[in-house]
Amino acid sequence: FIHKLVLLSVPLSSLLVSAVVLDEYAKTEGAWILSLVKREYSVGTVLECAIKCNIETAFTCRSFMYIEKDQECLTIPANGKIESVLRRTNILFSVFTEYLMECVNGIGMDYRGTKSKTNSGKTCQRWASKYPHKPKYALMTPSTHPKADLESNFCRNPDGDSKGPWCYTTDPDTRWETCNVQNCSEECMHCSGKNYRGKISTTENGYTCQHWNAQKPHNHGYIPSKYLEENYCRNPDGDPRPWCFTTSPSKRWDFCSIPRCTSEPPRVVEELTCATGDGSAYRGTIGVTASGKACQVWATQTPQQHNRTPDNYPCKGLELNYCRNPDHEKMPWCFTTDPETRWEYCKVPSCGDVPGPDYAAPPPAEEDCYVGDGTDYRGMVTETISGKRCQSWSSMTPHSHNKTPQVFPKADLRRNLCRNPDGDRAPWCYTTDPSVRWEFCSVNRCKHFFGGGNSVQHSFIHPTLSMLREEMFSVDWLSDCKVGNGGTYRGPTSMTMLGVTCQSWSAQSPHQHASFTPESHPDKGMESNNCRNPDNDVNGPWCYTTDRNQKWDYCQIPDCAGLTCGQPVTKPRRCFGRIVGGCVSKPHSWPWQISLRTNTGVHFCGGTLIAPQWVLTAVHCLESSKRPSAYMVVLGTHTEGANEPSKQERKLEKLILGPGETDIALLKLESPAIINDKVLPACLPEKDYVVPPGTECYVTGWGETQGTGGEGLLKETGFPVIENKVCNRPAYLNNRIKDHEMCAGNIEGGADSCQGDSGGPLVCHAQNTFVLQGVTSWGLGCANAMKPGVYVRVSKFTDWINSQIKMNS
The missing domain is CATH 2.40.20.10 (Plasminogen Kringle 4)
Incomplete structure (x- = not known):
């Protein structure tokens, strides 16, 4: 409470300064840097840790690590360019952004980037080395210029050379050369502008650019980062040159007019015989x-x-x-x-030794947890603990690396699946965020194997619709188990998994802490010493302990398995790639899938259970009649014949068509479905949320298979989301896609929804939960190349769904 009063008394200018201090650092969740030199401090917040780094006197502080639960701060003179960085949960690793900039201001005396080749392509000699060139009079060494950052062999300008950063070279015949580092103020681009970081924010037709973190006037799926910053023109999707969304409601996006640089473009190490x-x-x-x-x-x-x-x-x-x-395809191609x-x-x-593209490998059995350090983890998670999408292991964009399928042939480095090829502490991946190289993944340890973790910071599930889940299940029943990571757990357990009594959250003894108190988290049920999860730790509820030698530990709270939306008891196979060309699902692994039938029992469309008495489907599935008595819904079956004991049949009480000419409809069942391990709703998305391009999503149905097998059984297929900007290109669907629709599919074809799948679900995996992002609507044929499937974007209708359910309950 005192801390809260102090914060409220801080002048607004000080708060702004605090924001600036933190903004000077690039942050990575779950990282640990190895450094023999460091200083340790006990602080209460990450801001205090950043300030300790800023005022460090023992050395030049380039980065810091903050451990929130332990409230420990470590300031470090090294960064990830100088020392090895390991993955470790419960750590926030922050690097001073000055050491990440890859352009120069003025003559570049403050340049701290990683360029290590000269203008002519020669590799730089390490500054501390005396071979092949001994620095004249030993003037240009780390010891003589401690503030010039002469570590490694990076280009620097310690003597204020008017031509900018330079280095001694490893060529015995060339003592030194200047380096070709772009000027930060130079508004030009190399090649297609993929690496353009200038500040032009007006398009070639005079439109002002929309901020990348804004969703108005145009919704989009590009995630803001240090790269997609402000409203600057950028090229995140392989277009011919940088572009941006515009602030004009009538013009979604436009190219930017950026001149070409006169300096030489980055060199490509050419591969002449293989790829x-x-x-x-x-x-x-x-x-x-x-x-x-x-x-x-x-x-x-x-x-x-x-x-x-x-x-x-x-x-x-x-x-x-x-x-x-x-243009960032899976492999080389041609017209x-x-x-x-x-x-x-x-x-x-x-x-290398791995034949063929990695995406062609057969799907492994689904695992939603890992054992030990996760070296053998073969699950399908593609998301980090902070919600970032993983980069493909075969890709070198945005992060170049050597953790490839060729180097680690036994690590199953397919697509962008979370893996642990190098024996780290848990599964991890490189991220698609240019400013965050890698993070641990959002994967739990298997039961009885607890590990560290951090919260997923992005919310994909509509908050008002969470009330529907509370109506589904008894709060009393939930009191002795946790749903998901236990963020809503309010049960009585007050002992750690090792049998140690928990310290009261309001107490400061035996362990002092400021981050997690009843005052700082008034809505987290922290009035006593019961286990809670105030920071949404992916591994579940925890507490500070009464053992002086163990500051905090996890609690062993059983899962409320199978009784929360989007989390099936039977884990799906998640077949990615080739309902046309897909694979047969594991029975009851998609428990929200329903069969919409005529009143005589003939299947003709799909749908999704979103609440015990409500189903979402497509309007065009209801063209034959607008009378509820003309239809029935079948739930809990794997076969189209629907002869399983788990089958539930429901007549319809009401049909509610979507607003305007949209292809979405609500069906109210005459009586609620019985929720069990074979019948379970899918979660609904956050309002207006746009799924990022490349996100792996799944379609299910009993529709036309065009001779690919599995007729009469529920089939599934997974494929990536395609941004509307790309999907509307002339070669794709030529501006047919509206704002309330979305595209998903493989542009080479081979996998798609088809006739009989209409109205069914397109679900995407986030936060260990399947979220309904699309309703199968239309397409130009089935599984045709360059013609991905089109789905109604459910996030555009969450308010309408919520209001209709309340109005008709």
Whole structure:
């Protein structure tokens, strides 16, 4: 309470200064840096830790680590460029952003980036080394210039050279050279502007750019970061040049006019005989597709018209008709000379021992937890503890690395699945956020194997609809078990998993703490010493202990398994890739899937249970009749024949069509469904939430399989979400996609929803929960290349759903 009063008495200017201090650091959840030199402090907040780093006198503080539960702060002279960084839960690792900048101000005396090659491409010599060049009079060494950051072999300007940063080279014939580091104020771009970090925020047609963290006037799925900052023009999706969403409601996005840099572009280490990762560096001479079709010359427009030209995509090696990957595809490809086949992938050998693309491997059995350090974890989680999407292991964008399927052939480094190839403490991944290299993943340890963790900071589940879940289940029944990570647990347990009594949350003895008190978290039920989860730790409720030698520990609270939305008791197979071309689901692993039938029992559409008495489906499924008596709903079955004992049949009481001409409808059942391990609602999304492009989502149904097998059984398929901006390109769906719709699918085809799947669910996995993001609506054929499926975007209708349910209950 005293701390709260003190905070309220702080002048607004001081609060603003505090925000600026924290903004000077790039933060990574779950990281630990190895450093022999460090200072330790006991502080109550991450801000105090940042201030300790800013005023450190023992050394130049480049980063700090803050352990919230222990309230420990470690200031460090090193950063991830100098020392090894390990993954460790419950740690916040922050690096001073000055040491992350890859451009220079003025002559670059403050440059602290990682460029280590000269203008002519020579590798820099380490500043502390005397070979092959001994620094003249030993003037340019770390000891003589302690504030010049002369660690490693990074380009620096310790002597104020007018030409900017330089280094001694490893070439015995060239003593030193300047480095080609872009000026921070230089408004120009190399190649397609993928690395453009300038501050132009007006488009070529004069529109002002919309902020990347804004969702008005245009909703989008791009996640803001240190890269997608403010409203600056950027190129996050492989377009020919930087662009932005605009502030004009009538113009969703527009290209920006940015001049090309006069300095040399970054060099690509060319791969001439094989390809690593997605093959973006492949410069070989293969000119036929995997099916044997001849490739079209990139500079021509016949028979295929396109914009993947050498002018639009410089630096991508688009000479002649050789297979290339200019736009972040899975592997090298080309347009074909066959008028009937626009493009195809090429069969380029993979560098290393792993044959073929990693996405072609068969799906493993689903696991939703890991044992030990998770080295053997083969689950399907693709999200970090802070909610960031994982980067594909085969990709070198945005983070270059050596944890590839070729280097670790036994680690199952497929797609962007969380794994632990290097024996760290838990499964992890590189992130798609350019400012955060990697994080631990949002995966729990298996029962009886507890580990550290941090909260998932993004909310994808609609808050007002959480009330529906409270109505579903008895609060008294929930009192002795936890739902999910136990953030809502209010039970009586007050002992740790090792049998130690918990310290009262309001007490400061035997352990002092300021971050977690009844005053700081008044809505977390912390009035006594009961186990709670005020920080949404992924591993569940915990408490400070009465043991002086153990500050805090987890509590052993059983799960309320299977009785919360979006968390099926039977874990899905999560077949990713090829209902047309998909795979047969594990029985009852998608318990919200319903079969919409005629009153004679014939299946014709799908739907999703979202509450015990409510189903969401598509309006076009109700075209034959607007009378509820014309239809029935079947729940709890795996077969289309619906002959299982678990089957529940319900007649309809009411049909409610979506607003306007939208393809969404609510069905009210005559009586509520019985919620059990085979019948369970899916969660609804946060209002207006836009699923980030590339997110892995799943469609289920009993629809047309076009001879791919599994007829009569529930099938599933997974594929990535495609941003509306991309889906509306002429080669895709040519501006047919509206704001309240979304696209998902593989652009090469092979997997899709089809006839009979209409009205069914498109669910995406987040926070260990499946969230209903789409209602299957329409498509141009089934599983056709360049024609992804179209789904009604449920997040646009959460208010409408909530109001209709309340009005008609």
